[in-house]
Amino acid sequence: MLAGRHHDPHAVLGARPHRGGVAVRVLKPFARSVTIVAKGLRATLLDEGDGLFGGLLPLAEIPDYRLLVAYEHDEAEVHDPYRFLPALGELDLHLIGEGRHEELWTALGARPMEHQGVAGTRFTVWAPNAQGVRVTGDFCHWDGTATPMRSLGGTGVWELFLPGVGDGALYKFDITRPDGSHTLRADPMARRTEVPPATASVVTASAYAWGDAEWMAGRGARPVHAAPFSVYEVHLASWRPGLTYRQLAEQLPAYVKELGFTHVELMPVAEHPFGGSWGYQVTGFYAPTSRMGTPDDFRFLVDALHRAGIGVILDWVPAHFPRDEWALAEFDGRPLYEPQDPRRAAHPDWGTLEFDYGRKEVRNFLVANAVYWCEEFHVDGLRVDAVASMLYLDYSRGEGEWTPNEHGGRENLDAVAFLQEMNATVYRRCPGVVTIAEESTAWDGVTRATHHIGPGGFGGLGFGLKWNMGWMHDSLEYVAHEPVHRKYHHHEMTFSMVYAYSENYVLPISHDEVVHGKRSLVSKMPGDWWQQRAGHRAYLGFMWAHPGKQLLFMGQEFAQGAEWSEASGPDWWLVDPVYGAAADHCGVRDLVRDLNRVYAGAPALWEQDTVPEGFSWVVSDAAEDNVFAFLRLAADGAPLLSVSNFSPVVRHDYVLGVPDRFPAWQECLNTDAVGYGGSGIRNPAPLRAVPIPSHGRPAALRLTLPPLATVWLHPVLRPL
Template structure:
């Protein structure tokens, strides 16, 4: 028969509390009313003595267990209002009793969490500053349905998992605890006992808003209450700025290596410094948006953020969450949109992350044929689990609502869509129909896009999808995936391949430039020259160009102008705008010193002017995704490696004529058909001396002649500089 102490508490229960194995501490600790009145039970292993004190007096609690379990009867008045006084190391201290506070998660919250319909789980799960009964503290909540016990640990309790064991809300599998006295900046983790009684590695908070600077891994309490944003003008115009008819020219940035401070140990810039320097630079260069490589907290810098552990935390490498908000705000004030790369396809196996979170495969599939990403040795999310999908939906909204982010570029979508992605025969499981499509991931992506656009109609989602999957950027109600835009990986591979060829051989690869127009309007495409093209031995974009230095830069300039005049939105990775020579290194700053060289400076000037021209000429952006916005004049002159085409906007008579001469041969009196008469003047010439070219040009312009050509009623005879792209406007 189990021995009981005078207040009828089992010694086994006391032992479980002292050992930290009790899964329901609220049944034992705190004030409890029984047949003999009130009693108070406190577990304080750090204390030599414990008292309950209040307006009604005080009472000392006798120690009932050597590890620090104290218990005493209380009067009704003292039970109604008390604090704890503890003698610790010969000193007296006072604190509130965690176990006198009620559950703070409402029944509706629990119901929505169970159903997977709580779109803002970040408002309930994680760590939140709260005031309960006039007492300030932090409310913690974590989803760990298979854990036998969950505790909050941190500096405040000596990282002792016995001292702040949480309350389990069984229906949702969520553990919660309000700890009075904690505040902003508190370091914490969760200590979990798995379903087999094993103590798991300490876990960072999946919903943590902030984290220690890596390699340290604790979560940090951060206040993300309402702030007085100063970007109202941008937010009102967001839908117009992100629309598919708008000019969208994206500067892709890795925050850690855009610019460093060599005189201060080569350190990275802070968010505040980036708010000044990056904003000014992007505004000067004329890009309409920036896209940040993932800003989520990640343990390994070499992953560039693509193996995130803290999906709700902007990396602390550059400052606090509020500092990141300031960066977004400053960019918006300068008229620049903010896109972040969003990693919803996989997560790393770091012990403090989502891996085997509660001792089971909670976020990932148990079967490695479904749950292990071979390319990156990471886990794949289990999209068939409503709680996991809700975690990700909520995260998408979180960045838009808490940080005013304008869009998400979803990484590695192809790896999500296909069950056999990068897998050999026998290494994957077919879907219920026997196919290789990941039906659960498809449903997830569609639902994610529906949620984002329903809640934030002015936002944008962009898919990095490298296959021929149909309808990626088409509405879900038509069977599409619902993205706003899709990266055009085929265009990128074909055109880079073409421009890497010696001009003497280009006539044999002419189709590489023209093929993309056969499918250019099947999706809302973004033309990307991204970070993936300047790493892993690929060198730089400039490094792909053939010839001597002059020819390489001339090729680069002609390529960029072809890209900016081609249908599709634009994306360029940092450093390529001034023709960085070396391959990107995430541990070093861009080679800003190279701008002392006139050819690098010329490339930068060209990109600045291309962005200006793209913005001010409706014909170059309004119908980026509509075949009415493009017309070949001549795509067949492969022998001379010359291309010519028209770009039109809503006003079809307001057009731009684009001509590319992609050999080093100057071509005089080259005749090109045009639809209307008048004078055609150059509005851009990549061979200008301003850009480092030979300055061969067409002077004040050329007049249309009454000579039909290229199935057009009129024509112009122009001079084509070497390795150049020209843009003409009819005066």
């Protein structure tokens, strides 16, 4: 008991019937005396040494008793933790043992509750290799000698109900490893943590009353792949540095709504020790980072976004975890959350550890975590980070550094099964939620249903959307070239249409593309400052019109010239009237607002994103001109014509074929507008279609193409 190696302290401590009465034994190190207090009874226990007190009470049955514990300078009357039955039910234990507890956070961790009529907190932890586990915290002066936990059968779960411990208490688990040494660990299931660099877990219970019932009821009304979906990616800690969740709730929803984005995507908010990891090295998978407030404060932010009509997508990181000695690594003295084989456990790119997806309890930990964020925090989507690193056994590994699967292949079959289970569970339990894969390879069927078997013999992974990393890489390569050289790279802008319908895609210009020397989006563009901004605007117009949803990282909406820094965030002074907001930056921001406004009102741009019927090239081979023109089509056939001129020259009388059933067309957006910082070259409205066959179509338009610009046109649907 004193060494922390006892599996069943309740068999030794507490009160139990005994020959001649009721035997009571209490472990209270540093106490001078312990007295049993009950109705009509007051009995001082014998000091048996080493903090153990005991005695035999001449009673027929166990009374409802308390302990009066006297220390050198004070005394306290408390409940005896070892008189309580287990506070975790048999069904919970069965589901944990099966690896099928979809609400795992209700069974493991620290849960304030009333048990046997007494208020306290139930502590539970999975540590199957431990010789013993004790809970310790500020409620026992961080000495867990008197609070050993009991093992509940063969599930590896340890439990202890501590009366009197409640919301806000700090705690950790003192685990005795198989070799007898001790390790002090944060709770893997903690719902709240201390502010880093402190590492204790915090007992918490939510008291939040949600106000987003209307949003939650309606969010699944239209399938996401056939709905407007325009995402603003945010690093919360640096969007407005220093703001709390509740202060962000006062500013972020209004800003995003003004710009017309349908969703925000939050870079990981799960607790992480190193801010420079941007949240991608997680230690507290069930706890929103405490840097900006409490879990209920984060709920307040999500609620505020929903009430503003904005969906919330959360970056989720089930691919790996850091090696911090107080967190998950070798949690109970042996590899537990990570694979036993160190070659398979070590993530070669980030110095972290991969999860053991083949272990049912680990898979359950992650699947339940995905459900947790959706149900407890009402998030509308999970963007799953680094999926490719999970899918391949040889990811970033050389010959001899990995072992094949049971079929001799390089696919991580356990990871495939985990992702399928996660997606199936989330979609079943959380209507209206979308899962999004950041997957950088050509893995077949990322957004295919899990029960549909593909050519490779695998069922689909079951994601709703996938980041189109190929489009991102190719298109950024193209625009980085000087216009005079772009004709040699024309295919980089058209190749995406070869595979555009192989998956349901998101076009991402994310944080990864504007850090580490890659330069901001506007700074990737060649030429002088006017040409850079014009190229930036033209690229955004092309992106918003291209099949697929779109995502833009903060700061790029107003053409910030500097790379993003997590320490300082976006350069708000560029668009802040207090600092004499620069018209050129404000113009780009106005363009993004108008792109989203026109996009939301044009079903042609989103209704058929994932089927070939929604797109038709008009001009795909005008390499000498640096021109791309295509039609987007709504389900009812209503078209929108997008024309991009990535050359710094004006092109007059540019002929483009169009359907003949629309006699006239007019501009609905022009990235060269003066208000956006452009030169103001526009087409008069309306433009009449002439019955001259062109580009395989029966009619044609003659347009003036502004330099380094994208123009959108739609038919005039009223009499001229």
